[in-house]
Amino acid sequence: MTRFALLLLPLCCLGAGALAQTARSPATFTAEQAARGETIYRDQCQGCHGDKLDNGEFGVPLRGAVFAAHWHDKGLDAPFQLMIEQMPPTNPGGLGVDAYADVLAFMLSQNGAKPSQTPLPADPDALAKLAAPN
Amino acid sequence: MTIAASTRAVALVLSLTTAVTCLAQGVVPAPLQPDARSVELISARQARLDRIPPVTDADLLHPADGEWVNWRRTYDGQGFSPLAQIDKSNVAALRPAWTWSMPPNSSQNAPLVHAGVMFVYGVGDRVQALDAKTGELLWEHTHIAKRTASIAGIVKRAIAISGDRLFVATTDGQMIALDIHTGKRVWATELGGKEVDISAGPMVVHGKVIEGLAGCTRIVPGGCSFVALDAETGKLLWTFHTLARAGEPGVDTWNDLPFEKRNGGSVWSTATYDPALNLIYIGAGNSYNWQDLTKGILGKNTHKSDGLYTNSTLAVDPDTGKLKWYYQHLPGETWDLDFAFERTIADIQWQGKTRHVVITTGKAGITDVLDAATGKWLFSLDQGVQNVVKAIDPRTGRKIYNQATLPDMTLQRTDLQCPAGFGAKNYPSNSFNPTSRILYIPLAENCGESIPKIFKPGEYTGQGQELRVTRYLPNSDGNIGRLDAVDMQNGKTLWSTRQRASVTGAAMATAGGLVFVGDADRWFKAYDDRTGALLWQMRLNDAITSYPISYAVDGKQYVAILAGTGGPRIPNLRALTPEINTPRGGGAVMWVFELPSKP
Numbered sequence: 154m155t156r157f158a159l160l161l162l163p164l165c166c167l168g169a170g171a172l173a174q175t176a177r178s179p180a181t182f183t184a185e186q187a188a189r190g191e192t193i194y195r196d197q198c199q200g201c202h203g204d205k206l207d208n209g210e211f212g213v214p215l216r217g218a219v220f221a222a223h224w225h226d227k228g229l230d231a232p233f234q235l236m237i238e239q240m241p242p243t244n245p246g247g248l249g250v251d252a253y254a255d256v257l258a259f260m261l262s263q264n265g266a267k268p269s270q271t272p273l274p275a276d277p278d279a280l281a282k283l284a285a286p287n
Numbered sequence: 288m289t290i291a292a293s294t295r296a297v298a299l300v301l302s303l304t305t306a307v308t309c310l311a312q313g314v315v316p317a318p319l320q321p322d323a324r325s326v327e328l329i330s331a332r333q334a335r336l337d338r339i340p341p342v343t344d345a346d347l348l349h350p351a352d353g354e355w356v357n358w359r360r361t362y363d364g365q366g367f368s369p370l371a372q373i374d375k376s377n378v379a380a381l382r383p384a385w386t387w388s389m390p391p392n393s394s395q396n397a398p399l400v401h402a403g404v405m406f407v408y409g410v411g412d413r414v415q416a417l418d419a420k421t422g423e424l425l426w427e428h429t430h431i432a433k434r435t436a437s438i439a440g441i442v443k444r445a446i447a448i449s450g451d452r453l454f455v456a457t458t459d460g461q462m463i464a465l466d467i468h469t470g471k472r473v474w475a476t477e478l479g480g481k482e483v484d485i486s487a488g489p490m491v492v493h494g495k496v497i498e499g500l501a502g503c504t505r506i507v508p509g510g511c512s513f514v515a516l517d518a519e520t521g522k523l524l525w526t527f528h529t530l531a532r533a534g535e536p537g538v539d540t541w542n543d544l545p546f547e548k549r550n551g552g553s554v555w556s557t558a559t560y561d562p563a564l565n566l567i568y569i570g571a572g573n574s575y576n577w578q579d580l581t582k583g584i585l586g587k588n589t590h591k592s593d594g595l596y597t598n599s600t601l602a603v604d605p606d607t608g609k610l611k612w613y614y615q616h617l618p619g620e621t622w623d624l625d626f627a628f629e630r631t632i633a634d635i636q637w638q639g640k641t642r643h644v645v646i647t648t649g650k651a652g653i654t655d656v657l658d659a660a661t662g663k664w665l666f667s668l669d670q671g672v673q674n675v676v677k678a679i680d681p682r683t684g685r686k687i688y689n690q691a692t693l694p695d696m697t698l699q700r701t702d703l704q705c706p707a708g709f710g711a712k713n714y715p716s717n718s719f720n721p722t723s724r725i726l727y728i729p730l731a732e733n734c735g736e737s738i739p740k741i742f743k744p745g746e747y748t749g750q751g752q753e754l755r756v757t758r759y760l761p762n763s764d765g766n767i768g769r770l771d772a773v774d775m776q777n778g779k780t781l782w783s784t785r786q787r788a789s790v791t792g793a794a795m796a797t798a799g800g801l802v803f804v805g806d807a808d809r810w811f812k813a814y815d816d817r818t819g820a821l822l823w824q825m826r827l828n829d830a831i832t833s834y835p836i837s838y839a840v841d842g843k844q845y846v847a848i849l850a851g852t853g854g855p856r857i858p859n860l861r862a863l864t865p866e867i868n869t870p871r872g873g874g875a876v877m878w879v880f881e882l883p884s885k886p
Binding site for chain 2: 196201243
């Protein structure tokens, strides 16, 4: 096994264990939310995080394996909270709570999740019951 | 007017007003007229502003000790104050003189002080003139930007002053000239469309406003540039493209990547100037064509992948825009660890002779020293916080890269790059004391773990790698921040103040034997410049990522620093010290410090 695959293995095991304990549901969001979220992302986030979410000059990747590794064992309330508290750095929390849910929906869509009829709630308690992508 | 006459006049006005208002549908109060006192105070203020003498070319070349009329006080970029009233014996008593709330996210802006007036830029293009002694607002100009910008276009490190004009780069990529007496706009010149961000800010030499452009993360065909504008009219005089063009040496150093697919060469810091040589010195940053250049380096055809003039010091005649010499610090560099910052001009003793040199420290904490006239590499110093350069050729200064840290395109392994792409050193400048010839370098110790992203030809990333996880330096003792004092006569680090919080502010050495610097934990500190002993500190409202200045008004010395965050440096470094909190919301404050007056 290559060293890279060895690196991933323990993360997968940890993830499975955590999900079993807290029994979170898969995240859901609507296509409309993701579309609104994309517009907000391009306006407010792209400058640091890049047009492909993982190719920005000043911000961490928001897509791909490192993003999943960071959030896989947490509920969606965790990234939602972080975004509202810290992002964008020039106006933390200033976009309005629904806008942050929209951006989170867009990020989920860029991390392999598919939209459905059920919107992503803009509420930390409800988000805590939803699983981050892994 | 006699009292009786004025009473009659008032009665007349009142009765006329009453007559008019009775004719109207209801009773409408007359607008408030400012009282005589405010009229008198405001006109006294304008008279004071009108008396500000113009800044002459001689003033820019040899500013009076109490003036701060260039980004780093003097054309040589040394960031040194010759004022000695505040010194080692009395700095412990330093206290706030006044404070002024700045627009949110004002985090990097260096103020200027001329004739007792402080000029400062606030984020959102709010430019202000303040009484530097009392903190009173004298005038304010708000530029209405036509578009927003990314973080690189919102921050502004420098503004410039010359004659009766203040020169300010704006969020929407314009250069504006304001009258220093009134703040009124005299001219505005567009420097580019949406692809242009201006982070550095201008300088003025020979009636020319020199400005470097950034924002070449996005595909700007043919890369970035710096320009000269006529200070009187704003007319564009010349453009220097930081990526070599057809007919220039180095156009063939991009591993056969077509010219229109090349990007990079952003300018992140303001130029410095040497009057004897009549040269401006400016740095061009890295390319974002990582994959194309790395392929060449890994394939060992190194000169074909140098990527000129990325990562270079460019010495240019300010009157013509013609290149005199260039020196490339990191050929074909792919870690985003560019040499993009101030080019400090200094005289040092080296190998038994006085040498006139250009000193610049790159993001990896390696300092290159070049002959100012020829660009010949003289020597390099390594502060020991990096793992990407394993050796430096003692003849040419060419850096031999640690292959293990080059992005491995076969994705077989991660690589640990120290420092991470946001650097151990960044735009907060060094300071040089020309008497002791000690260079003060603010640093943050960090690494980044990543694997390279495979992407299609011509596609780009802001950094070359994916999976960027911040890491501590191997064997870190938990102290992330430090200020290094380096003796430029022998390259020895005399002292290094190591501390938990990243040292995120620029340094300022003074003739009072002090070095001032701020950090990520809201401390603004003064050190003994010879020993590194901490002599004074104060906890401010927010982290410091800007440039301290010192000036004098009516024979009294002041030290000023803007405290506030809003750029990426603090969020990037936060991961390493998660126990350190700074306020959210970007509140910024200009702090001015003084010694207590003698009774």
